[in-house]
Amino acid sequence: MTYIPHTDADRQAMLAAIGVDSIEALFDAVPGEHRFPALELPGPLSEMEVLAELYGLQDANTHAQNFAIFLGAGAYNHFIPSAANHILLRGEFYTAYTPYQPEVSQGTLQAIYEYQSMLCALTGMEAANASHYDGATSLAEAVIVAVNETRGKRRKIILSAGINPQYRDVVRTYMQGQDITVVGDDKVRDVNELAALMDDETAMLAVGYPNFFGQIEDLTGLAEKVHAGGALLTVVADPIMLALFKSPGELGADMVVGEGQPLGIPLSFGGPYLGYFACTKKLVRKISGRIVGETKDNRGQRAFVMTLRPREQDIRREKATSNICTNQGLMALAAGVYLSLMGKSGLKTVAELCYHKAHYAASEIGKLRNFSVDTDKPFFKEFMVKCPLPVDEINAVLLEEYGIVGGYDLGQDYPDRENTMLIAVTEMNTRAEIDALVAVLKEIVDGA
Amino acid sequence: MALEPLIYELSSPGRCGVHLPGLDVPASELPAALLRTELDLPEVSEVDVIRHYLRLSQLNYGIDKGFYPLGSCTMKYNPKVNEDAARLPGFAALHPLLDIEDAQGALMLMYHTQEWLAELSGMKGVSLQPAAGAQGEFAGILMIRKYHLSRGDTKRTRILVPNSAHGTNPATVSMAGYEAVELPSDENGDVDLDALLAACDDTVAGMMITVPSTLGLFEARLPDVIKAVHDCGGLMYMDGANMNAMMGVLKPGELGFDVMHYNLHKTFSTPHGGGGPGSGPVAVNEKLLPFLPGPIVGILEDAGSLDDVPLFGWVMPEQSIGRLKAFHGNFGIIVRAFTYMRMNGGSGLHDVSRYAVLNANYVRTALRDHYVVPHDRTCGHEVVLEGHWKDVPGIHALDISKRLMDYNFHPPTNYFPLIVPEALMIEPTETESKETLDAFIEAMKNIAREAHENPELLLEAPHITPVGRVDDVLAAKQLVLCCVPIPDWAGSPEFKTSTD
Numbered sequence: 001m002t003y004i005p006h007t008d009a010d011r012q013a014m015l016a017a018i019g020v021d022s023i024e025a026l027f028d029a030v031p032g033e034h035r036f037p038a039l040e041l042p043g044p045l046s047e048m049e050v051l052a053e054l055y056g057l058q059d060a061n062t063h064a065q066n067f068a069i070f071l072g073a074g075a076y077n078h079f080i081p082s083a084a085n086h087i088l089l090r091g092e093f094y095t096a097y098t099p100y101q102p103e104v105s106q107g108t109l110q111a112i113y114e115y116q117s118m119l120c121a122l123t124g125m126e127a128a129n130a131s132h133y134d135g136a137t138s139l140a141e142a143v144i145v146a147v148n149e150t151r152g153k154r155r156k157i158i159l160s161a162g163i164n165p166q167y168r169d170v171v172r173t174y175m176q177g178q179d180i181t182v183v184g185d186d187k188v189r190d191v192n193e194l195a196a197l198m199d200d201e202t203a204m205l206a207v208g209y210p211n212f213f214g215q216i217e218d219l220t221g222l223a224e225k226v227h228a229g230g231a232l233l234t235v236v237a238d239p240i241m242l243a244l245f246k247s248p249g250e251l252g253a254d255m256v257v258g259e260g261q262p263l264g265i266p267l268s269f270g271g272p273y274l275g276y277f278a279c280t281k282k283l284v285r286k287i288s289g290r291i292v293g294e295t296k297d298n299r300g301q302r303a304f305v306m307t308l309r310p311r312e313q314d315i316r317r318e319k320a321t322s323n324i325c326t327n328q329g330l331m332a333l334a335a336g337v338y339l340s341l342m343g344k345s346g347l348k349t350v351a352e353l354c355y356h357k358a359h360y361a362a363s364e365i366g367k368l369r370n371f372s373v374d375t376d377k378p379f380f381k382e383f384m385v386k387c388p389l390p391v392d393e394i395n396a397v398l399l400e401e402y403g404i405v406g407g408y409d410l411g412q413d414y415p416d417r418e419n420t421m422l423i424a425v426t427e428m429n430t431r432a433e434i435d436a437l438v439a440v441l442k443e444i445v446d447g448a
Numbered sequence: 449m450a451l452e453p454l455i456y457e458l459s460s461p462g463r464c465g466v467h468l469p470g471l472d473v474p475a476s477e478l479p480a481a482l483l484r485t486e487l488d489l490p491e492v493s494e495v496d497v498i499r500h501y502l503r504l505s506q507l508n509y510g511i512d513k514g515f516y517p518l519g520s521c522t523m524k525y526n527p528k529v530n531e532d533a534a535r536l537p538g539f540a541a542l543h544p545l546l547d548i549e550d551a552q553g554a555l556m557l558m559y560h561t562q563e564w565l566a567e568l569s570g571m572k573g574v575s576l577q578p579a580a581g582a583q584g585e586f587a588g589i590l591m592i593r594k595y596h597l598s599r600g601d602t603k604r605t606r607i608l609v610p611n612s613a614h615g616t617n618p619a620t621v622s623m624a625g626y627e628a629v630e631l632p633s634d635e636n637g638d639v640d641l642d643a644l645l646a647a648c649d650d651t652v653a654g655m656m657i658t659v660p661s662t663l664g665l666f667e668a669r670l671p672d673v674i675k676a677v678h679d680c681g682g683l684m685y686m687d688g689a690n691m692n693a694m695m696g697v698l699k700p701g702e703l704g705f706d707v708m709h710y711n712l713h714k715t716f717s718t719p720h721g722g723g724g725p726g727s728g729p730v731a732v733n734e735k736l737l738p739f740l741p742g743p744i745v746g747i748l749e750d751a752g753s754l755d756d757v758p759l760f761g762w763v764m765p766e767q768s769i770g771r772l773k774a775f776h777g778n779f780g781i782i783v784r785a786f787t788y789m790r791m792n793g794g795s796g797l798h799d800v801s802r803y804a805v806l807n808a809n810y811v812r813t814a815l816r817d818h819y820v821v822p823h824d825r826t827c828g829h830e831v832v833l834e835g836h837w838k839d840v841p842g843i844h845a846l847d848i849s850k851r852l853m854d855y856n857f858h859p860p861t862n863y864f865p866l867i868v869p870e871a872l873m874i875e876p877t878e879t880e881s882k883e884t885l886d887a888f889i890e891a892m893k894n895i896a897r898e899a900h901e902n903p904e905l906l907l908e909a910p911h912i913t914p915v916g917r918v919d920d921v922l923a924a925k926q927l928v929l930c931c932v933p934i935p936d937w938a939g940s941p942e943f944k945t946s947t948d
Contacts, residue, residue, distance in 0.1 A: 002791050003525055003717070004803045005881040014810045014882060023802045026809055026826050029666035030698050037699050040567055041794030047529050050790045054783075058538020060553030062546055065537040074774055075544050081466050083494050085535075091512030092505040095526050097720035100518075101859055102920075103850065103913040106451060107508035108722040111501065113931070114455050120930040121488040127929045130723060133579035136774040166774040173741070173770035174586075177593055177625025216482060246484045259774070268534070269554050270544030270775025271579065272725035284929065290723065294931075295923035297915040302450040307923040313582070314864070318609075318618035318628040325616050326580040326713065329723025340455050340497045341465035344489040349468050352478075359476035378479045392547075399550070408545060431472040 002044060062405065064267060068433040070361075072382050072424025073212070073408035074135070074164050075270060076262045078240065078350070079427055084264045084337045094330055098290070102305045103297075108329070109304035112292040115336035122242045122339070123256040124249020125278035129289035131328040132275030135236065135259030136170035139163070139206065141277065142234045142255045143171055144321050145286050146204030147180060149232060154203035158184035160194055162211025163236050165413040188414070191222050198229040206234040209248060210241060213374070213410070213422065214358075214382030223252025232283075239263055239276065239335075241380045244351035255279045264338025265331055274331035285311065288322030353427035354381035357434065361425045364438045370445050382424045384410065384417070388445055391421045402440050404433070451914050452503050454931055459490040465497050488932050507914045508722070509858050515884050519830045519861035519873025520614070520662065522692050522714030527791070530718060530784035539783050544775040548748075548761040554779065555760035559745040561786045562729075565710055568691075568797070570699025571731035573765075575740040576777040581689060582616040583772055584709025584728030585656070589624040590769040591707055591732065591739040592654045592683045598739075598767060601681070604653035608677070610639050612663060612865040617656045617687060626653060633867055637663040637823040639673050648680035658687040659700065660828035662865040664808060664873075674704040683707065683735070691715040692877065693805055693829035696798025700731075707732045715800075716785035727781040738767040743776070803878035804829040807885060811876055814889040818896040822868050830875035832868050843899045843906055845870040850917065851898070853910035855891035 006014075011023070020026060027035060045053070064077045071077075088094060092107060099105030099112075112130045119128040132138040143157050157175075159168055159182055168185055175182060184197050184205075191207060198205065205226050210216045219235070226233040234255040235248035240262045242248075248256040260274030261267075279287055285308060293307035313320040342350060358381045366373040370388035387394055391409035398404040411418035425434065450457075492500070509516070516523035534540065542554055562574040578584035589607065596604050607621040610631045621628040629647055634640045639657065655677045660666045667673070674684050686700045686708035692715045694700070700708050712718050713726035720726070732740060746763035792800065805828055812831040816824055820834035835845025849859030849872070861873040876885060898905045910916065 001799050001803075002796055003527060003879050004799060005879070006803060006806075010882040011806070014806055018806075018809050018813045020826075023806050026805050027666070027697055029668050029826065031668075031671055031703070034698055034702050036696060037570065037702060039696050039794035039798065041564060041797070042790075044793035044796045045790050047791065050529065050787055051533070053790065054533050054536060054787065057553035057557050058536045060556070061538040061542050062550035063538050064541040064543060069543060071543050071545055073545055077541075077543070079468075081494070083465070083498055087498070087501045087505075089531065090502065090505040092508040092510045093501075094531075094719040094721050095510035095512045095516075095523075096508050096722045097516075097518060097521050097523060098723045100862075101509075101849065101853070102918040103910050103915055104509035104853055104858060105507075105722075106914055107504035107506065110452065110454070110507070111504055111722075113929075117454075117456065117930045117932045118489060120934075121932045126934055133583065133725075133778075134773050134775075137579070137583075137772075164774065166771060169771040170773060173590070173772055174623075176590060176769065177623070179625075216479075242484075243487060244478070244484065245482050250484065266535075266540040266780070267543050268540050269542040269551065269779040271773070271778040272780050273774075281927075284927070291929060293923040293926070294928040295919045295926070297918050299916045301915055303915045303918045305918045305920050305923045307920065307927070307929075309920075312615075313619035314615035316619070317615045318622045320615070320619040320622070323582040323586060323616045323619035323623055324580075325582045325614075326711075326720075326726040326728075327724040328579075328721075329725070330719070330721030331725060333722065336455075337497060337501055340490055340492060340500070341494060342489070343459075343464050343491045344487050345462075345491070346464045346466045346468060347489060348487060353468065353471060355478065356471055356475050357473055360473035363476070378482060395547075405543065405546065405550075427468065434473070 067403050067405050068429065069405040070407050070423050070425065070437060071405050073422055074166065074259060075267055076424060077267060077426055077428050078262045080264050080266065081341050083341055084334060087337045088330060088334055093333060099306060102303065106304060109292050111333050111336055113294065113304050115332045116292060118336060118339040119276055119278050122239055123278040124247025125256055126281040127284040128278040129287055129291050131332045132277055132289055133328060134271065134273040134275045135257065136167040138257035138275035138277045139167050139236055140171045140174035141288055141322055142257050143175065143204060145255065145283060146232045148286055148321055150203050154201050155179055156181045156183060156201040156203060158194055158197050158202060158205040160207045160211065161185040161188045162208045162213060163206060164212050191217050191219060195222060195225045198231060202229060202231045204232045204234055206236060209235045209237040210380050213384050214379040215377040216245065216380060217377060219251045240351050240354060243347040244355065254283060260335045263335035265334050272328055272331055274328050274335055288324050289327060350427050354425065357429055358383060358425035361423065361434045365441060368442050371441060381426055382422055385421045385423055387419045387421055390419055394444055397444055398440055402436065404437055404440065451507060455490045455492060455500055456931055458492050458496050458500060461491055463491040463493050465492055465494040514856055515880060515888055516858040517860050517874045517876050518858060519875040520689055522875060522877055524717055524877035525879035526717055526719040527788060530787050533787040534780040534783045552760055555745050557786050558782060559760050561782055562745060564789050565729055565731055568695055569708060569731040570701030572734050573737045573740055574729055574731045575742060575744045576729045576782055577741045577772045578709065578728035578730055579773050579778050580724060580726040581709055581711040581728040582620065584730045585616055585620040586623055587730045587741045587769065587772055588685050588707040588709060589620055591736045593624055594739045594767060594769050595683065595736055596653055604651055606651050607653055608647055608655040610657060612661055612867050613656060613658060614662065614687060614689060637661065637665055638667040638669060641669060641672060644673060644676050648676050650681055652680050652682040654683040654685055656685040656687055658690055660690050660693050663823055663832050664827040664830035665823060666828055689714060690829060693801050695801040697801050701733055707736050712781055712785040717788045718781045718784040725778050725781055727778040738765050739769055740765045741770060741772045742768040800878050807876040807878060807880060810885055811874055811889060815892055818893050830873060833872045834868060834870050835872040836870040837899060840899050840903055843903055845872050847906040847909065848872060848895055851895050851906045851909040852891060853913050857888055857891060
């Protein structure tokens with residue numbers, strides 16, 4: 001009995017106290033013909049045996065610690081300081097649950113409050129919640145907020161095709177039971193063309209910053225247009241980029257959502273990640289998810305507590321705007337610790353390293369015959385390369401022969417972008433790795 | 449006065465908590481017009497950060513510190529090996545968009561997790577996509593919706609939900625575009641069968657019910673409930689929050705449920721993380737297989753021989769409700785749950801449920817003479833008490849909870865389920881020893897006595913915690929949500945900061 005501490009004597013004493021002969025007798029209310037079904041499952045293993053099995057499984061994976069990786073497309077290989085993981089392993093943090101009882105949860109509550117504050121600073125917004133599941137569901141929750149803000153009268157949402165295709169899929173999954181129309185992403189449009197789709201049915205317009213292609217679109221004046229049309233502007237932003245580039249708040253956004261994974265959270269095959277969500281003060285009563293506010297205790301001390309609770313499902317039930325309960329709390333803690341460690345100068349340095357290395361890679365690849373780099377718009381850490389061969393063919397050679405994980409094949413999601421590779425470069429990619437990538441690309445084409 | 453300064457209050461210009469490498473490539477020109485001019489993040493050293501968060505952690509109560517009988521949340525011990533497993537570089541540094549050939553270890557782990565969850569539930573298929581129980585519920589109701597629509601059955605607009613349900617159930621129903629119809633409970637705390645039969649018609653899409661119920665009870669007439677809903681063409685959803693009482697005890701699929709969710713962070717020992725992340729896989733029977741959220745993991749090519757392994761890959765169910773989140777679910781949580789399942793094996797998981805039920809009944813029996821047990825019969829993995837006494841009307845469940853903190857215990861769940869006045873919902877879990885339960889029982893008995901002899905002790909509790917009772921009304925009134933001054937562009941004059 002792996003984690004069950006009962007001795008035989010304990011069990012006997014407890015059964016006697018209850019007044020039954022066996023544990024089985026406690027299940028008499030379960031319908032007899034279905035009670036105690038056989039489980040066709042393997043038997044228990046020791047910790048040593050389980051670890052041996054896990055070592056075997058992890059060895060079958062091509063992971064970023066053993067390979068140079070230029071794959072991004074929504075999940076990024078950024079540096080995570082050791083100190084961050086040590087904080088996450090504090091049992092007082094990770095074995096606690098939602099801070100419903102503030103007197104024994106001030107650690108979690110203050111950490112969330114600080115996370116909210118740092119997120120506000122980064123996004124230029126006035127309020128943030130304690131997290132959603134990931135960038136995609138944060139965007140879906142923003143849609144719900146926008147429709148509710150119009151009291152349900154406006155039910156059209158404009159999404160840029162430059163938002164991560166998986167995020168747009170998730171928005172459609174969330175909206176399938178509601179009478180809400182999602183438009184605008186049938187083809188790639190610039191922000192002016194998107195704004196031209198606005199009408200008096202539109203509740204929200206959302207763009208990527210950068211967009212899925214890595215480009216930083218010029219958002220100047222977009223908020224005014226969206227607001228003039230009576231709708232809300234949501235910006236899906238890369239949090240690392242915000243250390244260097246104008247905040248969505250400065251650009252007039254009403255909601256800023258996105259994936260917080262770059263902020264100290266491991267790639268971990270896609271999760272758990274961090275759906276961050278920030279908004280204007282005006283919207284704070286309309287958003288879902290937990291929110292921590294400052295207050296005082298009965299001894300006059302500063303204290304923190306979950307606030308605006310009547311919005312939430314456990315109180316409002318069928319009238320709640322979202323069913324979210326468990327969130328990504330520990331990942332918000334990770335982001336808070338990461339932002340504290342990086343701080344004002346460190347995060348900016350990370351962003352600059354990404355920017356310069358990505359531009360170096362783009363410039364070197366751009367010099368290669370038969371490759372063309374899209375430099376139409378400014379970019380941050382990802383850029384598009386039109387390749388002379390299918391992307392999967394190039395990637396196969398890169399990985400099998402040179403130990404390099406190549407970029408994302410945009411043709412999977414955008415039929416007009418076949419043979420186009422989306423390359424991500426972060427502070428983790430050394431010049432030697434970039435030079436190796438460039439050399440191999442050259443060789444592949446020269447040899448073709 | 450503050451227990452611990454804010455990280456911003458520790459800030460000193462010029463400090464930084466990391467050492468980053470220098471630039472090893474030529475610098476490129478930055479687009480000046482697009483850059484920001486300010487960034488209000490703290491400036492602290494690594495040791496500042498470690499001490500700050502370590503001190504914060506010490507203001508918390510977690511399972512590693514002591515007994516945490518928060519009902520409905522299954523706060524069992526979180527084995528340390530789980531944490532090591534999820535942090536193995538082959539899992540933690542694995543990019544989600546790699547070709548399947550490069551992620552076979554992760555895919556195999558996910559495939560086996562699906563198989564274990566299918567076997568435990570008696571269901572036919574599993575998707576690991578949902579990030580939490582509430583998202584699993586949402587997936588389940590969307591699948592029920594799509595099932596009816598796929599049959600051209602468009603008149604079903606309502607989902608039945610007992611009044612004892614978790615708040616996530618009715619909220620889920622609304623999110624999926626259905627009307628939630630609340631069903632009363634009978635005097636035993638079970639679904640009122642007459643009310644159910646009266647509500648069942650061809651507008652009912654399905655019903656959501658928790659097993660054992662949120663009162664911690666196995667409902668004797670559950671087969672009748674399932675039959676009534678099936679007879680009117682509805683499907684049955686089982687909220688699996690209480691699966692810790694069910695493993696090897698009852699397979700929901702065999703009983704007739706069509707769809708259910710698991711909470712890996714409850715039943716399978718993955719940590720609650722101060723609020724999350726969790727993982728809420730959904731399991732379905734044959735009817736709903738085509739609608740599972742995807743992609744799920746399947747076998748693309750069978751193994752060539754016994755010594756060989758098959759090729760695992762992504763499969764999108766043909767009429768899937770779609771994708772619930774980016775990528776593939778909370779993989780790191782799935783690794784922890786898989787580790788736990790392998791350690792326990794099928795027999796160990798059955799023991800988990802047996803001992804979880806033993807512990808809850810032991811607590812119930814010991815406290816029944818001191819607290820009102822509204823439905824005093826053999827319970828499942830948790831027991832619900834009433835946290836008040838007629839002869840001391842000024843004492844509420846919340847006061848008992850706060851007083852428990854003085855005895856170094858985390859309080860039970862308060863005020864849920866809603867159908868029990870002043871509810872105290874106690875879920876001991878199987879990982880607690882008889883000694884721990886005895887100490888808790890003793891504390892609860894003491895508190896019952898104190899309530900009668902010295903009620904002030906309860907009303908003023910807690911006494912030994914880092915903060916006393918916290919003013920949540922003030923928090924909602926002043927609404928200080930951020931300590932960073934808001935830049936000019938926000939221009940919202942009513943906005944206050946904590947430095948005001």
